[in-house]
Amino acid sequence: MEQQHEHIVRSYEEELSLLNNKIAKMGGLAEQVLGQSFEALERRDPELAAATINEDEEIDELQREIEEQAVVMIARRQPMAYDLRQIMAALRISTDLERIGDLGKNIAKRAVAVVSEQQPKQLMLGLKHMGELSLGQLKEVLDAFIERDADRALAVWYKDEEIDAMYNSLFRELLTYMMEDPRNIGLCTHLLFGAKNIERVGDHATNIAETVFYLVHGRAITDQRPKGDTTASTPVSLKRTAV
């Protein structure tokens, strides 16, 4: 759809831009929580982790505000067409961002839990890389939302496969560590959940990409998304350690 004209009712226009601003703010916070949680994990910084956990509350509060505003707008304005899609998109994106905030919070909690553990550098590097990739996806899809750019959203949607692939290899690597030495199990389990969380962040970013595509075109993405996460069907054998 081309450039939108102004609403005849100015307060309606203002409400819509307020909704958009809230999503942008929420997106910024989600990025921050996620980035900080990675940093806390990497630097083993319990203080940063604690601060990050607190910040998630602000995201939750914003989601409640967005939900309330959307419901009131539907009741009062009876939005149609692109406006309706904007409001539906705000509702959906805020849900995804809230979940991303939760995942970030969970990573921060795990950062506190593994503070005293010896962390193999290579593993942390893999996790860090994966985190950066998911953060990049989130940033990109939020920009796509603000710019109303369906092509950029679609690119994010396709790129999620990379995160899935990284998760797969990290999953196998962590399994190997655990098999090698049962003392690694505690740390590796936390890192495995951390990796899973990051992978989930990627999934939420693709959800947002789908929403942006719907917002712009009024229809769902019809392509088949390549599914890369195969860990659910990966067999686990402890033969190597059972001597």
Place this chain on the structure above:
Amino acid sequence: MEAKVDEQPAVRVQAPTVPKPREGKTAASQHELKMGARDVNLWYGAKQALFDVNLEMFDQSVTALIGPSGCGKSTFLRCLNRMNDVIDICRVQGDIRLDGEDIYAPQVDPVQLRARVGMVFQKPNPFPKSIFENVAYAPRIHGLCSTKAEMEEVVVKSLTKAGLFEEVKDRLDEPGTGLSGGQQQRLCIARAISVNPEVLLMDEPCSALDPIATAKIETLMDELRESLCIVIVTHSMQQAARVSQRTAFFHLGKLVEVDETPKIFTNPTDQRTQDYVTGRFG
């Protein structure tokens, strides 16, 4: 998998043999074509009010005509039962068909046509007669009832269909003008359907009614479309969204876009439709 492939042609054989409408196969247009307008142009004196309007209206479905004031939607509606005939300076060109017959053909009697294509107006306009006589009037002049019992049956049936009978059954001889606005409008609907029309035209039938009376008329429309083709002009987009299966958007005498109602109100194709339904028209 192979079994599935085998089944497909069998399903296709059962598909209705209705000719494919031009806008593509869609939910409402799966019903039979009832009225079709092709290349309709209309002038009031020297001023052209409609430009090459092409619109198909299907049986058992509600078609809503929306658009800003003066866009030609009411003018178009009035073409469908030749109400514009009574305006001297009005000239209609094009092809409008009811069940494939040209309604502007010389042999067509406009009075007979209007029995098949009934109309309900913006302001309830009952005759200054009793409730019974309001409904009995049209069947009488069209000679549809030969006995008093027959007439009573038609009146009761029409009032019941219009959802009014229960409210007025004890005062059928009281003047129709004494009813509330919403009741009067339903009386007008009862009057319109008393001669078993095939098409019902409604020109902003709820704009003078309160929300409850409006809801009753809308429920009624939903029931009536089981056996009728309904075409409604409405200024309320919410009403069009609620009651219609297909929506046509008019602007400056042209039909801009017609499509399934959910499509028009969630993802219209034309920018002008988008601007209008979201309240952005300058």
